[in-house]
Amino acid sequence: MIEKVLKGNSKYWMWLAFLSAFIAVGAICYIRQFIYGMGLTGMGRDLTWGLYISQFTFLVGVAAGGLMLVLPYYIHDYKAFGRITILGEFLAIGALIICLMFILADIGQVVRGLNMVWHPTPNSMLFWDMVVLWGYLILNVLCGWVILTAERKQVKPPKWIYIFVYISIPFAVSIHTVTAMLYCGLPGRHFWLSAITAPRFLASAFAAGPALIVIACIIMKKVAHFDAGKEAITKLTTIIMYAAIINAFFVCLEFFVGYYSNIPGHMHSLEYLFFGLEHNGHVYNNLVPFMWTSVFLCFGGLGIFSYLKITKVYNELLIGVGCAAIFIALWLDKGLGFVMGGLVVSPLEEINEYIPTANEIGVTLGIWATGILIVTLLYKIAIGVEHEVEA
Amino acid sequence: MDKQRRNFLKVAGATALAGITAPAVVKLTASEAMASSEHAAPAAGGHGEVEAPTGVRLGLVIDMRKLYGKPELMDKIIASCNKVHNIPHFENKKDEVKWIWKMPFENVFPEHSSYHESDLSKENEYFALCNHCDEPPCVRVCPTKATFKVEETGIIAMDYHRCIGCRFCMMGCPYGARSFNWFDPRPHIKEYNAEFPTRMRGVVEKCNFCGERLAKGLEPACVEAAKEVGALIFGDLNDPESEIRKVLAENHTIQRKPSLGTKPSVFYIV
Ligand code: SF4
Numbered sequence: 001m002i003e004k005v006l007k008g009n010s011k012y013w014m015w016l017a018f019l020s021a022f023i024a025v026g027a028i029c030y031i032r033q034f035i036y037g038m039g040l041t042g043m044g045r046d047l048t049w050g051l052y053i054s055q056f057t058f059l060v061g062v063a064a065g066g067l068m069l070v071l072p073y074y075i076h077d078y079k080a081f082g083r084i085t086i087l088g089e090f091l092a093i094g095a096l097i098i099c100l101m102f103i104l105a106d107i108g109q110v111v112r113g114l115n116m117v118w119h120p121t122p123n124s125m126l127f128w129d130m131v132v133l134w135g136y137l138i139l140n141v142l143c144g145w146v147i148l149t150a151e152r153k154q155v156k157p158p159k160w161i162y163i164f165v166y167i168s169i170p171f172a173v174s175i176h177t178v179t180a181m182l183y184c185g186l187p188g189r190h191f192w193l194s195a196i197t198a199p200r201f202l203a204s205a206f207a208a209g210p211a212l213i214v215i216a217c218i219i220m221k222k223v224a225h226f227d228a229g230k231e232a233i234t235k236l237t238t239i240i241m242y243a244a245i246i247n248a249f250f251v252c253l254e255f256f257v258g259y260y261s262n263i264p265g266h267m268h269s270l271e272y273l274f275f276g277l278e279h280n281g282h283v284y285n286n287l288v289p290f291m292w293t294s295v296f297l298c299f300g301g302l303g304i305f306s307y308l309k310i311t312k313v314y315n316e317l318l319i320g321v322g323c324a325a326i327f328i329a330l331w332l333d334k335g336l337g338f339v340m341g342g343l344v345v346s347p348l349e350e351i352n353e354y355i356p357t358a359n360e361i362g363v364t365l366g367i368w369a370t371g372i373l374i375v376t377l378l379y380k381i382a383i384g385v386e387h388e389v390e391a
Numbered sequence: 392m393d394k395q396r397r398n399f400l401k402v403a404g405a406t407a408l409a410g411i412t413a414p415a416v417v418k419l420t421a422s423e424a425m426a427s428s429e430h431a432a433p434a435a436g437g438h439g440e441v442e443a444p445t446g447v448r449l450g451l452v453i454d455m456r457k458l459y460g461k462p463e464l465m466d467k468i469i470a471s472c473n474k475v476h477n478i479p480h481f482e483n484k485k486d487e488v489k490w491i492w493k494m495p496f497e498n499v500f501p502e503h504s505s506y507h508e509s510d511l512s513k514e515n516e517y518f519a520l521c522n523h524c525d526e527p528p529c530v531r532v533c534p535t536k537a538t539f540k541v542e543e544t545g546i547i548a549m550d551y552h553r554c555i556g557c558r559f560c561m562m563g564c565p566y567g568a569r570s571f572n573w574f575d576p577r578p579h580i581k582e583y584n585a586e587f588p589t590r591m592r593g594v595v596e597k598c599n600f601c602g603e604r605l606a607k608g609l610e611p612a613c614v615e616a617a618k619e620v621g622a623l624i625f626g627d628l629n630d631p632e633s634e635i636r637k638v639l640a641e642n643h644t645i646q647r648k649p650s651l652g653t654k655p656s657v658f659y660i661v
């Protein structure tokens with residue numbers, strides 16, 4: 001099946017070349033970081049996590065989001081998702097590979113990374129995160145490949161594979177729960193120390209992952225003659241809508257707890273993210289425009305979906321715009337706001353604003369591009385097989 | 392040989408023999424336990440210690456009364472630690488590595504109100520360093536056991552050769568006690584001390600309660616540097632006869648963020 005990635009039209013090759021350019025820049029930036037040290041990033045003593053970890057956190061969600069296809073199809077036998085479930089599994093593979101690359105980019109002694117394996121430490125959530133991420137990656141590779149191979153041969157997938165499909169369902173939930181536990185169990189980090197962190201992560205994941213899949217389906221319909229089907233797309237938008245609403249509800253709850261309790265530590269991060277945090281006469285508000293953009297896009301996207309639902313109109317352009325709005329909104333919320341908002345007040349009660357360096361952004365873009373390239377190749381294979389079966 | 396020195400050697404002796412004869416000291420006498428049940432016992436954590444401690448638990452009392460108005464002395468104390476531990480000096484605040492440093496009251500004790508602060512706390516800075524917590528979150532989160540508790544002494548120590556530089560411990564520590572080597576530290580060491588290893592780039596470090604000096608029967612460098620006024624008192628918190636216990640019994644002390652349940656081993660007299 002691999003040979004399918006070698007045949008494509010000029011648009012396909014241009015897209016790959018475009019991504020490769022970013023990958024090349026990212027590789028150079030990473031080599032610089034490897035040689036000179038993590039000091040080339042915008043992180044510092046009192047703000048020790050940054051863009052890498054926040055992208056990791058967001059993309060774990062994208063990987064978990066594939067569950068919204070797997071679950072209806074395999075558990076509820078929802079046939080309309082038959083053609084796209086494989087897309088969810090392949091998206092998860094790409095997203096997980098990006099996650100692992102971000103972790104490698106983030107650790108200071110990358111050559112010692114395996115110490116996590118040689119000295120397994122069950123009390124560390126990072127250890128469990130490694131276990132579930134690798135587990136989920138392997139499960140998706142296995143299930144995706146076996147099921148696609150069966151489809152190509154036009155036979156039913158072997159029975160045993162369903163055991164792994166069912167195991168992958170709790171794994172999808174666990175990858176994002178454990179990732180939330182990296183944050184929500186730390187004493188003294190008020191913004192993160194909230195039991196709602198994990199459910200909120202899951203809600204935003206179940207919106208962001210499917211949104212990306214819908215966007216991919218719409219693009220592939222145009223460029224690769226792959227039609228996911230109206231019913232599947234409509235159902236996905238419903239899922240995205242509910243998940244995004246639940247996420248917004250959880251954010252509102254955070255606001256209530258912070259502001260009604262009036263505990264400064266619980267308000268600082270929200271204040272910084274949405275209104276600007278005043279300290280010794282200086283207002284820190286780097287992220288305010290980003291967060292309001294996120295709010296605006298989230299409600300804009302929800303508005304578009306409601307309009308489509310109420311009028312029963314099926315318009316792919318509008319659906320695409322709605323999904324993009326929600327995806328970007330959730331990225332701003334989780335891929336930027338969550339980590340940086342939580343870190344703005346250091347344990348020593350100093351305010352540290354974080355501005356990523358060009359080198360760091362280069363590495364980040366390079367890793368994103370690598371992941372998108374992997375997903376492109378995997379989707380090329382999946383669609384190639386579909387076309388072959390149809391022909 | 393003064394009394395302080397003698398007390399200290401007892402600690403060092405216990406350290407050396409730990410594992411063989413680590414003394415099991417039971418702190419709570421029956422009468423004390425009863426007294427506390429009369430006045431609704433405080434919840435565990437902070438000063439309200441309930442379980443009977445065993446073994447050696449090294450701790451430090453910082454008597455700020457002896458440091459007020461003496462910033463040069465504080466700098467000297469800081470410099471002594473920097474020197475023995477080959478701590479690099481970086482100009483840029485974000486690259487800093489520090490084991491013990493001074494900061495305003497509101498930063499070291501953000502949970503204590505500084506509304507209408509006393510002149511003393513307005514005009515002076517306070518020491519911050521690792522608390523060698525009895526329930527250390529940094530140890531709990533480390534994925535490689537590169538940060539660990541030395542059971543014989545209660546010291547929270549680090550293995551610089553195992554640390555992968557994930558900085559999770561820095562997230563876990565609620566006191567900002569840890570530093571990461573963002574760049575190669577070696578060119579930034581002012582005076583090199585051949586008796587202590589230098590670190591490499593990409594690993595975390597922090598105060599080690601001078602474990603290497605204790606092993607040689609020496610006091611921590613900062614304690615020695617503060618000798619002229621006796622501002623730092625170091626010893627076994629579990630030994631009722633130790634000097635540090637005497638100081639704790641006679642003075643009202645505070646800890647940093649006791650509400651987090653980390654049980655710091657560093658106390659302040661302010
Ligand atoms: S002060 Fe911080 S670094 Fe030191 S033991 Fe406590 S949690 Fe760990």
Ligand code: SF4
Binds near residue numbers: 532533536554559560
């Ligand atoms: S940076 Fe080093 S010491 Fe800290 S948690 Fe990671 S491996 Fe452990």
Ligand code: SF4
Binds near residue numbers: 598599611
């Ligand atoms: S105990 Fe030792 S390592 Fe810790 S601050 Fe004092 S001199 Fe430095």
